[in-house]
Amino acid sequence: MLELSILLPAILNGLTTGAIYALIALGLTLIYGVLHIINFAHGSLLMLALYGVFFLHSLFGIDPYLALPIAAAALFAVGYGLQRLIIGHASHGKDENILLVTLGLSVIIENLALYLWRSDTRTIDTPYSFEVVDFGVAFIPVPKVIAFFGALLVAALLWLLMARTDLGRAIRALAKERQGAKLVGINVEHIFAMSFGIGCACLGVAACLLLPSFYVSPQVGHAFVLVAFTVVVLGGMGSFVGALLGGLIIGVTESLGGLFLGESLGQLGIFLIFIIVLLFRPTGLLGQRA
Amino acid sequence: MLEVRGLHAGYGQVAVLRGVDLDVAKGEIVALLGANGAGKSTLNNNLCGIYGPTAGRIRFLGEDICGAATDRIVDVGLIQVPEGRRVFPNLSVQDNLELGSYRRGRKNRARNLERVYGIFPRLKERMNQLAGTLSGGEQQMLAIGRGLMADPELLILDEPSLGLSPLLVEEMFGLIQRLNQDGLSILLVEQNVVQSLAIAHRAFVLEHGVIAMSGPAAALMNDPGLKASYLGM
Ligand SMILES: Nc1ncnc2c1ncn2[C@@H]1O[C@H](COP(=O)(O)OP(=O)(O)O)[C@@H](O)[C@H]1O
Ligand SMILES: [Mg+2]
Numbered sequence: 418m419l420e421l422s423i424l425l426p427a428i429l430n431g432l433t434t435g436a437i438y439a440l441i442a443l444g445l446t447l448i449y450g451v452l453h454i455i456n457f458a459h460g461s462l463l464m465l466a467l468y469g470v471f472f473l474h475s476l477f478g479i480d481p482y483l484a485l486p487i488a489a490a491a492l493f494a495v496g497y498g499l500q501r502l503i504i505g506h507a508s509h510g511k512d513e514n515i516l517l518v519t520l521g522l523s524v525i526i527e528n529l530a531l532y533l534w535r536s537d538t539r540t541i542d543t544p545y546s547f548e549v550v551d552f553g554v555a556f557i558p559v560p561k562v563i564a565f566f567g568a569l570l571v572a573a574l575l576w577l578l579m580a581r582t583d584l585g586r587a588i589r590a591l592a593k594e595r596q597g598a599k600l601v602g603i604n605v606e607h608i609f610a611m612s613f614g615i616g617c618a619c620l621g622v623a624a625c626l627l628l629p630s631f632y633v634s635p636q637v638g639h640a641f642v643l644v645a646f647t648v649v650v651l652g653g654m655g656s657f658v659g660a661l662l663g664g665l666i667i668g669v670t671e672s673l674g675g676l677f678l679g680e681s682l683g684q685l686g687i688f689l690i691f692i693i694v695l696l697f698r699p700t701g702l703l704g705q706r707a
Numbered sequence: 708m709l710e711v712r713g714l715h716a717g718y719g720q721v722a723v724l725r726g727v728d729l730d731v732a733k734g735e736i737v738a739l740l741g742a743n744g745a746g747k748s749t750l751n752n753n754l755c756g757i758y759g760p761t762a763g764r765i766r767f768l769g770e771d772i773c774g775a776a777t778d779r780i781v782d783v784g785l786i787q788v789p790e791g792r793r794v795f796p797n798l799s800v801q802d803n804l805e806l807g808s809y810r811r812g813r814k815n816r817a818r819n820l821e822r823v824y825g826i827f828p829r830l831k832e833r834m835n836q837l838a839g840t841l842s843g844g845e846q847q848m849l850a851i852g853r854g855l856m857a858d859p860e861l862l863i864l865d866e867p868s869l870g871l872s873p874l875l876v877e878e879m880f881g882l883i884q885r886l887n888q889d890g891l892s893i894l895l896v897e898q899n900v901v902q903s904l905a906i907a908h909r910a911f912v913l914e915h916g917v918i919a920m921s922g923p924a925a926a927l928m929n930d931p932g933l934k935a936s937y938l939g940m
Contacts, residue, residue: 594793596789599777601853
């Protein structure tokens, strides 16, 4: 029997990582829910965001947390533009085209990053990088605590946006009933691009919360996007609460997997869960039947 | 207020409308009648910008709206309650109604919401229910309510009685007449000839993509041609 003193820190750590997973998955699930696009460029856009935050810090001395509004706005703009100018035009309404377009985008972005910044792994130093918070049962690094609450806060704000504003209502309406949406005067192209933009803005936030306790490299997106896809499938495609719960579950699973199986096999548990969910509950924990 | 001249429209190579002329004056109920597949919904959707006509002219309140985008057409107050309701199934009744004023009528949202709930108390009772779980009749009320939320200058109703029980059909036509008496101009698209003519001021009959008959509702009611082809007399 494992000691609680080992188990609890692992769970707390898993929750902090899980909140970031949830945030990334929220963006993915929002884009999927509205546009029915599986955005393969999600990981490379996260990588771009991380580089952005990295350079804001190393070139201009801007703290990652202060960079949050800048990163969110920049990623929003990138997402809005990508959908409006490239994805929307290239897709011709065919899902397989969109798949190829986002896949192609991710290849281009990653290779551009490799060319510009080499494959070095970079980290930043902040005054609080090595500070910890004492939770009684465990010491958790300050950046991870901030990441956890920051991600939850952003998720809550996103929920409010979706539930309480006309923009959110329009996004949800368009997801299910395009012609009805047009007839109330919803501009379909605009709202599609807004959804894509907001989904990407989540990545900007995630990057700011992540960088103080993580690193950036051109391939950094892979690990996250794979996990985020798992989270989205686990939570139910397009489900908000599902993505949030799924992210936390996956974070804890990974952390406990690392504890029991060793750091390098930590992610094994994630894919076990993934396969089990696909077998027994293909619509995910909170997904609706098609 | 609405003036359609020589409208041609279709789907790809298939021509559906082949020179439609139609007009609606302020304060009228105008019925647009025609059998299934005559092209009534195609006409509506071309009026509202869902599709772009291939030729012809559409003027509304003095503005050329032929081929304009849907949001611009909503802006000028030409609002359609579509066939099949097309409510937002994943949104609550209240959210559906509020989205009715997404583009137009936002200033009057609170007042119009009150008014719609006054007309349809059923919707008020179900304001937090998801629209997808409403009955067909309730969804039709919601679709009309959503249309009213936009402060329409002209409301197009595409087969509002479709799929309703006879009692509800009766109520529906009564409601349409009351809305008109309160000052709303209505283009009523229907297959239900007798009841439509009973409340309409004028009517147009669409056949194979052209207007085959038109005139005051009372005159059409007694038209031998109409009786033969639509009423089986
Ligand atoms: N989206 C569409 N694509 C292709 N053909 C269509 C479409 N909608 C309607 N049609 C065709 O156009 C004709 C007129 O249909 P419609 O306008 O729906 O008639 P109505 O509303 O009078 O019943 C029909 O032959 C129908 O099959
Ligand atoms: Mg029709």
